[in-house]
Structure formats: structure tokens, C-alpha cells
Amino acid sequence: MPESSLVRHLHSSSPECRTSPVRHFSRSLLPQHRNSSMLSTFCTEHNVQDCLSHISQEISSLGFPPVWAVSASPSELSVVAVLNCMYELIQLHRRNIQTLENMEMEQLKSSSEVDFLQLTSTRLKEQLELSRRENAGLLERERQLQLKVKSLQTCLKNEKEEVQKLQNIIASRASQYNHEMKRKEREFNKLKERMNQLLVDKKEKKQAIDVLNSIGRADGKRSLWKTGKTEAKHEGEMYKTLLSDYDTRQRELVLENAELRKVLQQMKKDMVSILSSRKPTLKGDKHKDDCIQADSEEEVFNSSKESVELYCVHAREKLTTSIRLQWRRLKSHVERLDSQASLAQRETRKEEMDRLMLDLQQCKDFIQTQEQLLQQLSSPCDEETASLLSDCYMLQEKERLREEWGTLEEQRKIFERERKTFTDAAIRLSHERKAFEEDRATWLKHQFLNLSPFADSKTSQMSKSKSSFLISVEPEASAASAPEKLIRSDLDFHTHRSVPLTTQSAGELYPTPCLIPENSLTKPKREAAHVDESSIFCNGNIPAQHKLWKNSEDHCSHSLKREKNSSI
Amino acid sequence: MNFSELFKQSNQLCKVSPDGKYLATCVQYRLVIRDVSTLQILQLYTCLDQITHMEWASDSLFILCAMYKRGLVQVWSLEQPDWHCKIDEGSIGLVSSRWSPDGRHILNTTEFHLRITVWSLCTKAVSYIKYPKACQKGTDFSRDGCYMALAERRDCKDYVSVFVCDDWHLLRHFETETQDLAGLEWSPNGCVLAVWDSCLEYKVLLYSLDGRLLSTYSAYEWSLGVKSVTWSPSSQFLAIGSYDEKVRILNHITWKKIAQFDHPATINNAKAVVYKEVERRTAVGSDDLSLHNITIGTTLFNTQSKYEICPLPVQIPVVKPDPDRANPKIGVSTLAFSSDSRYLATKNGGFQVQSLSWHGSGDSLILLGKEQLCLCFMDTDQEDK
Numbered sequence: 001m002p003e004s005s006l007v008r009h010l011h012s013s014s015p016e017c018r019t020s021p022v023r024h025f026s027r028s029l030l031p032q033h034r035n036s037s038m039l040s041t042f043c044t045e046h047n048v049q050d051c052l053s054h055i056s057q058e059i060s061s062l063g064f065p066p067v068w069a070v071s072a073s074p075s076e077l078s079v080v081a082v083l084n085c086m087y088e089l090i091q092l093h094r095r096n097i098q099t100l101e102n103m104e105m106e107q108l109k110s111s112s113e114v115d116f117l118q119l120t121s122t123r124l125k126e127q128l129e130l131s132r133r134e135n136a137g138l139l140e141r142e143r144q145l146q147l148k149v150k151s152l153q154t155c156l157k158n159e160k161e162e163v164q165k166l167q168n169i170i171a172s173r174a175s176q177y178n179h180e181m182k183r184k185e186r187e188f189n190k191l192k193e194r195m196n197q198l199l200v201d202k203k204e205k206k207q208a209i210d211v212l213n214s215i216g217r218a219d220g221k222r223s224l225w226k227t228g229k230t231e232a233k234h235e236g237e238m239y240k241t242l243l244s245d246y247d248t249r250q251r252e253l254v255l256e257n258a259e260l261r262k263v264l265q266q267m268k269k270d271m272v273s274i275l276s277s278r279k280p281t282l283k284g285d286k287h288k289d290d291c292i293q294a295d296s297e298e299e300v301f302n303s304s305k306e307s308v309e310l311y312c313v314h315a316r317e318k319l320t321t322s323i324r325l326q327w328r329r330l331k332s333h334v335e336r337l338d339s340q341a342s343l344a345q346r347e348t349r350k351e352e353m354d355r356l357m358l359d360l361q362q363c364k365d366f367i368q369t370q371e372q373l374l375q376q377l378s379s380p381c382d383e384e385t386a387s388l389l390s391d392c393y394m395l396q397e398k399e400r401l402r403e404e405w406g407t408l409e410e411q412r413k414i415f416e417r418e419r420k421t422f423t424d425a426a427i428r429l430s431h432e433r434k435a436f437e438e439d440r441a442t443w444l445k446h447q448f449l450n451l452s453p454f455a456d457s458k459t460s461q462m463s464k465s466k467s468s469f470l471i472s473v474e475p476e477a478s479a480a481s482a483p484e485k486l487i488r489s490d491l492d493f494h495t496h497r498s499v500p501l502t503t504q505s506a507g508e509l510y511p512t513p514c515l516i517p518e519n520s521l522t523k524p525k526r527e528a529a530h531v532d533e534s535s536i537f538c539n540g541n542i543p544a545q546h547k548l549w550k551n552s553e554d555h556c557s558h559s560l561k562r563e564k565n566s567s568i
Numbered sequence: 569m570n571f572s573e574l575f576k577q578s579n580q581l582c583k584v585s586p587d588g589k590y591l592a593t594c595v596q597y598r599l600v601i602r603d604v605s606t607l608q609i610l611q612l613y614t615c616l617d618q619i620t621h622m623e624w625a626s627d628s629l630f631i632l633c634a635m636y637k638r639g640l641v642q643v644w645s646l647e648q649p650d651w652h653c654k655i656d657e658g659s660i661g662l663v664s665s666r667w668s669p670d671g672r673h674i675l676n677t678t679e680f681h682l683r684i685t686v687w688s689l690c691t692k693a694v695s696y697i698k699y700p701k702a703c704q705k706g707t708d709f710s711r712d713g714c715y716m717a718l719a720e721r722r723d724c725k726d727y728v729s730v731f732v733c734d735d736w737h738l739l740r741h742f743e744t745e746t747q748d749l750a751g752l753e754w755s756p757n758g759c760v761l762a763v764w765d766s767c768l769e770y771k772v773l774l775y776s777l778d779g780r781l782l783s784t785y786s787a788y789e790w791s792l793g794v795k796s797v798t799w800s801p802s803s804q805f806l807a808i809g810s811y812d813e814k815v816r817i818l819n820h821i822t823w824k825k826i827a828q829f830d831h832p833a834t835i836n837n838a839k840a841v842v843y844k845e846v847e848r849r850t851a852v853g854s855d856d857l858s859l860h861n862i863t864i865g866t867t868l869f870n871t872q873s874k875y876e877i878c879p880l881p882v883q884i885p886v887v888k889p890d891p892d893r894a895n896p897k898i899g900v901s902t903l904a905f906s907s908d909s910r911y912l913a914t915k916n917g918g919f920q921v922q923s924l925s926w927h928g929s930g931d932s933l934i935l936l937g938k939e940q941l942c943l944c945f946m947d948t949d950q951e952d953k
Contacts, residue, residue: 166790169790169791172791172792173768175892176767176768176792176894177768179893179895180894187680190680205639205656205658207655207658207685208658209653209654209655209656209687209694210654210656211652211692212650212651212653213651214689214690214692215645215672215689215690230735231737234732234734234739237714237732238715238732238739238777238778239778241714241759241777242759242777245757245758249821
């Protein structure tokens with residue numbers, strides 16, 4: 001086939017053609033190469049047709065005019081079309097490559113742009129960070145400056161107030177000075193006037209005293225002349241007064257001193273006793289021992305020379321320094337004890353507190369629940385609660401009862417079903433029996449009448465119906481479940497036979513779809529005894545169902561009668 | 569309280585003798601001596617002119633009546649009604665006249681405070697003291713009457729002269745470190761002299777009897793300073809009332825401030841009890857030390873007024889004085905210690921209380937207002953001692 005060979009040639013050469021002009025497309029070469037190898041594997045001598053069809057499909061899918069028609073003969077291939085197609089493909093390929101190039105260019109550009117943008121964004125971020133920091137710094141500075149301003153303002157206010165105060169003082173002083181000046185001036189003027197008056201006044205009145213007789217001195221003594229002796233005496237008296245005053249003061253101070261010293265001694269003794277009592281519990285016992293020994297020595301020293309030596313400066317200094325030392329020791333000791341105690345106290349207190357809180361909470365809850373219970377018991381509850389709680393003691397038993405009911409219910413259902421099947425079976429059995437009896441009767445009749453040759457067709461009919469019935473019954477005999485088949489068979493049976501009067505009663509007979517599926521018809525029930533078996537439970541539904549079944553029974557009996565009538 | 573009939577008097581010259589037996593009143597130019605218990609007129613003397621000043625001598629035997637306009641002093645004797653004495657200062661004039669503590673000398677201060685003339689009634693001798701200072705309290709006698717301190721001013725400097733009252737011998741004469749000495753006061757034991765400066769400078773100097781400077785005290789600068797000073801009767805404390813409405817108390821051993829009392833316009837101290845007269849307000853500067861319990865308020869005009877205890881805080885009505893005027897009516901102007909030195913009564917501000925004085929027993933205080941009199945009695949049993 002030349003076409004095929006041509007095609008093959010083309011195919012085989014096409015990759016070569018493709019490679020030479022397209023060599024400068026570096027990327028597309030490799031797949032091309034692969035393509036050629038693939039091409040060789042794609043189309044072989046055996047699957048030319050398939051290849052052709054495949055290719056034509058592809059080409060048509062690409063939107064080009066079909067190269068090869070399906071219905072045309074396999075060897076026919078329009079070269080022109082193929083060439084056109086090839087040309088189109090080449091064009092397409094070129095265009096694709098171009099677009100690819102463009103896209104690659106675009107991609108390069110965009111990537112470079114992206115890089116650039118990233119760079120700028122990082123730079124801007126840095127700038128932003130920098131400016132933010134600067135801003136924070138500036139804010140901080142501003143705040144500090146504002147604080148400074150505020151403080152300066154308060155300073156200024158203070159200064160102003162001070163200035164105002166000083167101004168007030170100056171004003172008052174000035175007014176005082178002015179007042180004094182005026183007073184002095186007035187006095188001066190008066191003096192001047194007086195002087196003038198005196199100058200003018202010729203008659204000068206002299207001072208004089210006019211006493212009737214001199215009176216004696218108050219103390220009765222004679223007045224003395226002013227002599228040096230008297231002066232000395234006066235001086236002496238003056239100094240005596242002063243000295244006596246100092247004497248009294250000194251005596252008082254001495255008494256005070258003695259008292260204070262006694263107090264200090266007492267304090268020292270107390271401190272020493274306190275510290276020595278703490279001796280075994282403290283660290284650095286040896287140190288304390290030495291000190292206390294020194295103190296005791298001092299004490300001895302002091303007490304022995306109490307009366308005289310205490311008043312000398314040396315002893316006094318010793319006493320004060322020793323007291324100071326003791327006091328410092330005592331203070332540090334007390335501080336240490338305090339811190340320890342506070343720490344321990346704090347810890348133990350915390351634990352205790354937690355424990356106590358927990359206990360408290362528990363007790364509170366307990367008390368609350370007890371109160372509630374007490375309230376419930378003591379107070380009369382209202383009707384609702386009473387009614388609710390009336391059977392509260394029986395609750396558990398009720399629950400159990402309910403559970404048992406449930407189980408019993410299930411069992412009942414099962415029993416129902418079984419019963420139903422049994423009743424069905426019984427009905428069938430009865431039917432069979434009836435049929436059998438009838439058969440027997442007929443057979444007997446036939447037998448009797450066999451003597452006469454008339455009953456063939458009926459028997460055959462009967463047998464047929466019976467057989468159908470029996471066929472349907474047989475598989476059911478063993479199985480208790482699947483009453484639907486039975487129903488269906490019954491239905492068939494009934495539809496064949498009787499008027500479906502029972503459809504009327506279907507709705508009212510089976511309102512509860514639990515036992516029997518919907519749209520089902522009644523089952524003829526023969527005896528009430530079967531039904532009675534099932535009426536063990538005191539469920540509300542059951543009696544109704546019982547009634548309904550009774551009704552159905554009647555209907556069934558009616559239908560049976562009808563059947564009977566019809567059959568006969 | 570019972571009141572006698574009204575007696576006439578002039579110039580508020582009405583004094584009881586130091587021994588408490590006689591009452592002397594001046595009516596124009598007459599001097600009336602009554603018996604205190606019976607109020608019968610015992611003596612009647614007539615002076616030459618309207619009496620401007622009258623004073624009992626310390627032994628209650630003599631009375632001086634001074635007539636400043638005429639420059640005359642007349643002395644009368646109780647024992648001898650015929651006895652008379654007249655001192656004429658002449659043209660030099662008379663500004664003040666007083667007895668010396670021994671009751672035998674009269675000190676006359678001449679006009680313009682040129683000098684003090686000491687007239688002796690025993691010897692008829694005259695002594696002159698030059699350059700006395702004209703100030704709030706320029707002379708003070710010690711309580712035992714031995715010494716007299718006199719403030720002098722020479723060459724624009726202040727001096728203090730201490731005289732022995734016996735023979736007016738100048739014992740000590742020393743310069744003080746004051747700008748403008750305003751007053752001086754002996755301590756009750758006579759050993760320390762307190763000297764204070766004028767209100768333009770807060771300065772209190774303490775000199776011993778022999779003229780040594782013991783201590784200086786200055787609470788603050790520039791504002792108006794000391795207004796009044798008083799010693800406690802035991803000489804242990806010196807109370808200084810100043811224009812800043814505070815009282816500062818110095819102790820006699822170190823002469824340092826040991827206490828300071830404020831006079832706030834709003835009393836909020838829980839310990840203070842404030843009494844308010846229902847009829848008319850005569851508020852007293854409260855003292856933080858005392859606890860007033862019962863107050864009997866009476867007026868001279870028999871109008872009933874009650875005192876009720878005001879609940880704290882109490883706002884005392886304050887009249888702000890004109891700051892431009894000299895000697896403003898602010899500050900603690902009157903101080904008075906009780907006799908046992910336990911309480912201090914102070915008057916702050918411009919209230920119309922002329923004087924405060926304690927009873928000798930130290931448990932009651934009498935306040936004299938311009939038109940009213942108030943007697944405060946303290947229940948001392950409640951004090952915890």
C-alpha cells in the first residue's frame with residue numbers, strides 16, 4: 001500500500017524534518033527526540049489503521065478538518081489533507097513555541113519584577129522599622145520634655161508664690177517703716193515746738209519735790225551711802241543670786257541624770273538578759289559568749305563603783321557605748337527573728353489558709369445540701385411536686401418494670417409473629433383440611449358418582465386451585481417468618497376468588513403498621529381461641545387489636561362463607 | 569455672781585490695794601479709798617488736776633496720782649491722811665510715773681523720754697537716768713524687787729542697764745544685739761532677762777543677770793516677728809507669740825524651741841473643745857492644752873447668754889486686717905500662763921479681748937472684753953496626771 005508506506009515515510013521523516021528547522025529550540029528538542037522514538041513505537045505496520053484513526057481523532061479534536069474518514073476504506077488517506085494538517089500542525093507548533101517563548105520572557109520579567117519588588121519591600125520594611133523606632137524615640141523624648149516642662153512649671157509657680165510672699169513682706173515692712181517714720185517725725189515736731197516754747201518762755205519751772213516729811217524706808221533700815229563697798233556688796237549679791245539659781249538647776253539636773261542613768265542600767269540589764277537567754281538558739285554562740293562576758297564584766301565593774309565612778313566621764317561613755325551595742329545586737333536579732341517568723345509564718349499560714357478554705361468550702365456545701373434536704377422534708381410541697389414525687393420510691397422498680405415490659409413487648413411481638421404464622425399455618429391447615437374434606441367429599445361423591453361419568457372437569461379445576469394453594473403453602477409450612485408471601489399468595493388466592501370486600505376493613509383493621517406491612521389485606525382467622533392466646537399483656541393497643549382481629553375474623557368468616565358459597 | 573451698786577470712776581482708774589483691803593477709784597480729780605469688804609468710803613483726797621494715772625505702792629500705804637498735763641505727781645498716805653507729797657516736774661513735762669518696788673521711790677519719765685527722774689521719798693534725793701528708750705516695754709522690775717532693767721538707746725544702738733533698786737546703783741550696762749529693742753522682761757526667778765526686737769525682725773535674746781548673752785532665738789526672717797512674750801511662773805518656759813499666729817515655747821536649759829502652737833482658722837483638733845456663746849460671739853483663741861468643761865458666762869448688763877459646745881470642725885470668724893496698715897491686728901497678742909505652768913491661754917487675731925488673767929490657783933481664767941466678762945473654770949479632776 002503506497003499510501004500507508006508514504007504515510008509511514010512521512011511519519012518517519014517527519015521527525016527528521018522537524019528536528020532540522022527546529023533545532024534552535026533547545027528545550028523542545030528532547031521531547032521531540034523522544035517523540036520520534038515514541039512515534040516509531042506508536043505506529044507500526046500492524047496498527048496502522050488504529051494509528052490512523054487515532055491520529056484523525058486527535059486532529060479532529062484539535063479543530064482541524066478530518067484527515068481520514070471512518071467510513072472510508074482503511075487504505076485511503078488524503079495526502080493533501082494530511083499535508084495541510086501537517087502544515088497546520090507545524091504552524092500551530094510554531095505558534096505555541098512562540099507563545100512559550102513569550103511566556104518565558106514574561107515569566108522572566110515577572111520574576112525579576114518580583115525580585116525587585118521583594119527587594120524594595122524589604123528595604124521599605126527596614127525603613128519603616130527604622131522610622132518607627134525613631135518615632136518611638138521621639139515620643140519618648142517628647143514625654144520626657146513634657147515632664148520637664150511640667151516640673152519647670154511647678155517650679156515657676158513656686159517661685160512666683162515665693163516672689164508674691166516676699167512682695168507682701170516687703171509691703172508690710174515698708175508700711176511699718178513709714179508708720180515709724182511718721183511717728184518719729186511727729187515726735188520730732190513736738191520736740192521742736194517744745195524747744196521753741198521753752199526758748200520763748202521766760203519763766204522756767206524747775207523740778208521740785210514738796211514733801212511734808214520724809215518717810216522711813218520700807219524695810220526699816222537706814223539708807224546707806226553709795227560707796228565702793230556697797231557696790232561690791234551689790235555685785236556680790238547679784239552673783240549670789242545667780243549662783244543659787246545655778247545651784248538649784250544643777251541639783252535638778254543631777255537628779256534627772258541619776259534617774260536616766262538608772263533607767264539606762266535597767267535597760268542594759270534587760271537587754272543582756274534577753275540576749276543571754278537566746279544564746280543557745282542563736283548562731284555564733286561563741287561570739288555572743290564573749291560579748292556577754294565582757295558585758296557582765298562591765299556590769300560588775302559598774303555596780304562596784306556605782307556611787308562615785310558613774311559620774312566620771314569614762315564610765316558614762318562606757319555605759320552609753322555598751323548600751324548602744326546591746327541595742328544594736330538586740331535590734332538585729334529581733335529583725336532576724338521577725339523575718340524568720342514572717343517567712344515561716346507566711347508559709348504555714350498559707351498552707352493553713354488553703355486547708356481551712358477547703359474545709360470551709362466543703363462544710364458550706366454540706367450545710368447547704370443538708371439545708372435543702374431539710375427544707376424539702378419539712379416544707380409541704382405543692383401539687384405538682386407531690387404528684388411527681390408520689391411514686392418516687394417506686395422509681396427504680398418502675399424503671400425495672402419498664403425494662404421488663406420492653407423485653408416482654410419484644411417477646412410478645414415475636415410471639416405475635418409466631419402466633420400469626422401458626423395461625424396462618426392453622427388456617428392453611430384448616431383450609432387444607434377443608435379442602436381435603438371437600439376433596440374427600442367430592443372424591444367420595446365422585447366415587448359415588450363415578451358410577452356415573454359426569455364430574456371430571458370440576459375436579460380438574462379444583463385440583464388445580466388446590467394445587468396452587470398447596471404449592472404456595474408448602475414452602476411456608478416450616479418457616480414462621482415471611483408472612484408476606486403468604487399474604488401475597490392469599491391475596492392471589494382471594495383476588496382470584498372473592499370480592500375484595502376486605503379492602504374496606506384494611507385501614508381500620510391494621511392502624512398499627514408494626515406487625516403487618518401496609519396495604520395488606522386481612523387474613524382469615526378462623527377461631528377466636530387463637531386470638532385469645534395472644535391477649536396476655538395489658539397493653540392498651542392489644543385489646544383494640546384483639547377487637548380488630550375479632551372484626552377481621554368476622555369478615556374473614558364472612559369471606560370464608562362467601563368462599564364456601566362460591567366454591568360450592 | 570452678785571454685783572454691787574455702780575461707782576463712778578474716770579479714766580478706768582480703779583485699783584485694789586496689793587494687800588487686798590482697799591479699793592481706790594479716781595473720779596476726775598478726787599481719789600476715793602474704799603474698804604473692799606464694806607465698800608465704805610474711808611478716805612477722800614483731792615488732787616490739783618484731773619488724775620491721769622494712779623498707782624498703789626507695794627506696801628499698800630501710799631498711793632500716787634499723776635497728772636501728766638500739769639506735770640504733777642501727788643502722793644497720798646493711807647495711814648496719815650494729812651501727809652502729802654507733791655512732785656513737780658516743771659517744764660520738762662511728764663509722760664509716765666510709777667512706783668519702785670520698795671514703795672519709796674517714784675520714777676517719772678519726762679516728755680520725749682529725755683530722762684527718768686528717780687525721786688526718793690525717804691531722802692528727797694533725785695537721780696537721773698539718761699536716754700531711756702521709748703518702746704513697748706522699756707523698763708521692768710524683777711519679781712523680788714531687787715533689780716531694774718532699763719532699755720536705752722544711744723547713738724542708734726540699744727543698751728540695757730541693770731540697776732540695783734536699793735540705791736539705784738548701775739550694776740550692769742551692756743549692748744544688745746537688737747536692731748530696735750521693743751521690750752524686755754525678767755524671768756520670775758530674776759536670773760534671766762528676755763529681750764526682744766521690734767516686729768520688723770524676729771529676734772529674742774536671753775541675757776543672764778550679770779549681762780552675759782545666754783542665747784538667741786529667731787524663728788524666721790523677714791515677716792513680721794514677735795508680738796508678745798511671757799515667762800512661765802516657774803521660769804522654765806518662755807512663750808513667744810508672733811505675727812504669724814503661732815506661739816513658740818522655749819525651754820530654760822537649752823533655750824531651744826520645745827513646742828509650737830498654731831492658731832488655725834478651722835479648729836479640727838479632736839482634743840479641743842470649743843465653746844460658743846449663743847447670744848453674741850466672743851470667741852477666744854483656743855488653747856490646745858486645756859480641756860474646758862464648764863463655762864459660766866455672765867454679762868454686766870444681766871442679759872442671759874448661754875455657752876454651747878460646738879461640734880468640730882469649727883470655723884472661727886476671721887477678719888482679715890488691712891495689710892497696708894502698720895501694726896496689723898493679726899498674730900498672738902496676749903499670752904498668759906496659769907500659775908502651775910500647765911496651761912497657756914492665748915489670744916490670736918483681732919478679737920476684742922483686752923486681757924487674760926489666771927486665778928492664782930490655776931484652774932480658772934478670766935477674760936475681759938470690751939463690754940463683756942467671761943470666767944472659765946476648768947475641772948482639774950479630769951486631768952490625767
